[in-house]
Every structure is written in structure tokens, then in C-alpha cells.
Amino acid sequence: MLRRLLHAGTHYAGSVADAQRVQIVNAVILAALAITLGLQPANLVVGDWSTTYNGFAAAGLFLAAYWLNATGRAWGAALILSLVTPVAIVAQLCFEDAIKGGSQLFLLPAALIPFLAFPSASTRAATLVSLVSTLVLIVDVLTRHNQADVLAALAEPGPRTEIVHAAVGLLTCLLGYFTWRLLRVSEAGVAREQRHSEALLLDLFPGSIARRLQRRERISPERHGDASVLFCRVVESAAAAPDLQLRVLSGLYAALDDVCARHGVEKIKTFVHSSMAACGVPQARPDHAEVLVSAALEMLAVAGRSSSPVVIRIGVHSGPVVAGVIGRNRYTYDLWGDVVNTAQRMEAHGLAGAVQISAVTFSKVNHRFRCEPRDPIQIKGKLVERTWLVRGASEEHA
């Protein structure tokens, strides 16, 4: 029952935060209503009719605010809730000359209520309404002829002043806390989605490239003086039907992607049975060849270990490449250049279950890996190249 009362009107709210706002305003209104009506029997017993009238008037106002909130007019409810205090103070000042025990001080927390109660889209209205409370206080305090009266009324020693101060301090603290709660609700929702989209983007592009794409920069292809490129191809797989093949590839590429991530190798792309990775782009690093070759050895091992074992062969070559993003849609961070073509040939002419490297790469990794020379092979009819097969890490690095 209480839940239903608190949730009245929340479905009209445009956002999670505004829905929570409606709920908080409902709670405040219901509490105020209960307190106002609860005090009336005592007033009736004493026979204080003017206070009773005021009490019922306030209760009527709170009911109206609740009705507005429940019917989707959160703006109106916020207005009533924010103006109750300044209007009551003005009324008191008009009808009674003396200020009773400094109830004006409640105008200070009252100036915070609009920031809590008004919907997210109405910040300007909230500020204007907050200004009403502030102005009532300023006009009251600064326009009095005798400043000593103000001091006497608001800082008069006695329990009334003490209680007013305690209530004002507590209210300010509470209003701040509830404002924070709202802030957290809306920020958390937006932040969660933002993080999710950010994570997806970082799956799709290297971090530095993703940042630049977010800033709407064009990633014009640029030359990287020294990097290593790896091609990997599935040469044997038990699966026959296309969807089974794709399932096997899915498992394999997930495992290979983990290897890349662990070694700090940049996965570039896959195309059916073949995949491409690189090291030294987009961030240059001096040990790109060693890192890529050690990742390649682990890829061989991982491919054999996967749930549906496949045989892969790998080729690596090093040198200058052009890297960047081209095209209008479905673009990726890609590499081009002779080094890329040669790396692919290293793979194409390699052996199943082995990592074949070019002479350039060999000169960079020779000190760390045991490499076995192959007979010179002719590649695409144009070059006779010496290549090496990497057999493992050399003893002192094992």
C-alpha cells in the first residue's frame, strides 16, 4: 500500500532519475501531510483555532501537490513543495509583526528543495524558485530598520533557537544527500551504457585509434617505419558444414585473440580461415619481432589444445608498413604494404603446425629463438628467399 502511494506518478517520468524524483517528492509530501494532520487534534484540544485553520490549509496544499505528482504533473508538485516555506513565512510576516523564534532560517534549506524536486529538464525553473526563498530571507533581514531586532529574533538564546538551528542543519544535510542519490541514479544509468559502448568500441579498434575516432578524427593511413606482421591460416579442421566450420573458427579465434591480448600483439582482422596480427603498430616498440614470434609459438600450442583441435600455419615478416582506416563504413584498422604481402607469403609457403619467418625477422629474433633454416624457396615467381622455421625459445630464454 505504502509502496503504491510512493510510486504514484512515477510512470509519467521521462527518465529513471526523474522517476526517483517523483518518488522522493511523494515521500516528502506524505510525511508532511502526516505531520500536519497529526498535530491538529492537539491544536483542537487547546482551542488554537487559527493554527488549526493554517494546518488544514497546508494539508490541502500538500494533497494538491500529491495529486499533481500522481497525475504526471511533477513540475506543479515541485513548485508547491518549494514555495510552501517562503509563502508561509511571508504570511506570518504579514499577519504578525514579531518573528517567532527565527523560523525564517528554514528558508535556507527551502532554497535547496527546488534543486531536488524539479525534473531534470527544468533547471532554470528550479533556480528561479530557489531564488524566491533566498529573496524573501534577504528582504526580511536586510530591510528591517533595527538590525539588532533581527539579531535578537534569530539568535536569541533559548531552546527554540537551538531546535531551529538543529533542524535547519539536519535538513540541509538530508537535502544534499537526496540530491546526491538522484544524481547517482541518473549518472549510473548513463555511465553503464557509456561504458558498454566504450568496451565494444575498444573490441573493434586499438585504444589510441578508438580515441581518435571518437573525436571524429580521420585516421589517414600513415607509415610506420618498423613493425612485424603475422598471418595465420587454418589448414586442417574436422568440421565440414559451414556453420560447424564457423563455430570451430569462433572458438579458435577467441583463443588466439586472448594470446594476442596477453602478449600485447595487435590483432588486425580475420577473413574466413585466415587471420592477421601485428606488433609495433599503432605504437612503435623496439621488440616487436620478438613479441610477435613468441605470440606465434603460443598460437600454435593453443590451436592444438582447443576443444576441436585444428592445425594452423603461421608466417611472420618485419619492415615498414602503412596503417590506418579507410572506407566509409564497415571500416577497420588495417595494414598495407609490401611487408604485409610478404608476411602472407611466409604463411602461404609455410608448413602446417610451424611458424615460418623471413630473413629480416630472423635477424631480429635470432638471439631469442631456436630457428632452423629452410631450403631457399621461390615465392610468387619473383624472389628466391631464405626462410627459417621457429622451433621454440632458445635455452637461456626458455
Place this chain on the structure above:
Amino acid sequence: MTRPDGLQRLIDLGVTPETPLADLRGIKLTNAVSLIGILATSGWITISTIADINVLYALAASLVAFAAVLGLNAAGRYFAAQLTFAAVPLLITAAQAFNLGLSAGIHFYLLPIAFVPFFLFSRDRVRFALASSSVASAFFCAIAWTWSPAHPLVDSALFSFSLASSAVAITVIGAYARALALASEAQMDQQRRDNQALIRDVLPVRIAERLLTGASSAIEVYDDAVILHADIAGFTPLAESMAPEELVSLLDDLISAFDEVCARHCVEKLKTVGDAYIAAAGVPDRLPDAAERAITAAVDILAAARAVRERRGLALELRVGVACGTVAAGIVGKQRYSLELCGEALDRAEALQQAGRPGVILVDARTRARANTRTFLAEADDNFRLVP
């Protein structure tokens, strides 16, 4: 709302493009309020009628604290700045409120100080906000309860002024803090939308939507997918005569033109592999007229390549193969994924492309049967040459 450039720069002190959005609100708020604090404190020092050395010390200390907040933000020590901002003015104000007594009204400044911490600290540091806010609130109450004797130099005008100015501070800080909070939220939301737009550019829309809603993408089988495989004849000789950067910029021209053709005909671009361009019709959205779309796209891609050739004055021509067959499609792997296809039609499209001559589109029998409105010429091996 436009602010003078210099002021904006002071408020943004310490904000860099790498600053997390969650911190932005705290940085701007501390900077802005510290600037106001420096101005107000300097004003107090110059017009102060209270010849009490303790008051002057306190004012000077506040000045240093506000300057330190600006300095810490500028140095990127955001949390230290927030802590300084939350603690130092609070302690100085409380000390002065006790020093000058209730009738000075200084304790009213503790109310905005009790409110502001909730906007100051990032979402996950509410304990700091609660602590400093409740300390400020407790001091406020304590001053009313302890009845420290009025300072001889305090007059009632000071009380009224303190009360009025703290009321103004509450409204100003409340409005500014709320505006900042909403702005940082809006900025975060904008970033999310930008990211999502990028992801929709990069992945097929249907798959992008699935991933964005947190669902994983399943592998699906398509019986009549039509694969288009295009290769730029004459690219390899060009590669030997051009600088690599120039070559890639030429490739960018061509690929961008092909991308536009594909987008126009709802043909899904799959990959570029060097100078080869691979696209598919009927994947991942099943289309009844996939064959027709693939062929139209092939014709238009040929024309697009010719337009680039005319513009650049280069000897370029496309070879295109189009084949229809059963494929499986899905997102494969964890990183740098794109729509991956598997099936013999891919190999057949590539073989057709390689078998054809430059400027020719070779189509397999299955595609031809599905797009029989066109004129085809029979080729060897049951394939057909398209006559546009």
C-alpha cells in the same frame, strides 16, 4: 550562455581531453567556487572592519586553501583538490564561527558547505560527502547550542549580512552544481551516442543492435547468400611505381566509392583484403532480391572504379565474381571482429573473379537463375558473363 574565455579557462583548470567525465563535475565546481572564494575573501580582507588578528589569519588561510585547490586541480590531483575543498573552508569557517560567536552569523556559511560535498565527490565516494556534510551540519548546530560569547567587535549588521550572503550562496551553488551535474551527464550521454553511431558504422546494423543491448550474436545459416568478390586489376604494377602512402590513399578513394555503392543497394560489405573487396547480399538481413542487388552493386562498383580511373588518370579496371550459395555468418572472436562468413560460395566468387578479364563481371548459374531479368552471355563451366 557564453562566458568570457579567460574565466572559462580558469573554471576548466586541470581538465584535459583524457579527464574522466565522472571527475569533470568535481573539478569545475571546485574551480568555480574557489575563484568566488578568492574574490570574496580578498574583498573581506580589504573592507574588513574587524581588527582581530585571528580573523585576518583565518581569511588569509582561506585564500591559501582556495589557491591550493586551483593548483591541485591544475596538477591533475583531483581527489586531493576535492578533499582540500571539502575540509579546509569547513574548519576555518567553524573556527571563526566559534571565535566570533552566534551573533556574528558566520555559522550560516556552514550550510552551503554542508550541501556542496554531495556534488563534489564522484559517485563512488559518497562516504566522504556524507562525512564532510555531517561535520559541517554538526558544527552549525553546535554553535547554536554552545552560546559562545559574542565577540566585542561584532555588530548586528554583520549578522544580517552573513545570513543574507549565505542564502545567496546556497541558491548560486545549488543552481551551478545541478547544471554541472546535468551537463556532465548529457556529455556522457552524447559520448554514448557517438560510440553507438561508430559501432553501427562498423558492424552490420542488426548485429550492432544486438551487441549494444548486451546480447551475443549467434551464428546463422543463409541458404541463398550472394557473394561479390572484386579485385583491382593493375594494382600490383601501380604498387611498384607509387609510394605506399599514395597507394593507400588511392585505395581509400576506391574503397570509399565501393562502400557507398554497397550502402545504396543494401549489400553488406564484408572485408577488404589488400586490393580485394568482398561483399554479400542477403546477409545478415535475408532479402528476396539478393541476387539482383548483388548484380546491380557489381555493375555500379565497376562504374565507380572507372570514375576514379578517369579522375586520377590511372590504368585501373575491376574483375568481379558473383556467386550464390549456402553460407554461415556470425561474429567470430573477441577482438576486431566483423561479420564473418563461411561457405564454398566465397571461394567460388573469388575463383570467378580470378577467371574473368578486367572490366568483366562473371556470375554463377545459381545467381543468374535468380536474376534472370538481365542479359547474360554464357561462358565456360556453367558460368555467365554479365552484359550491362
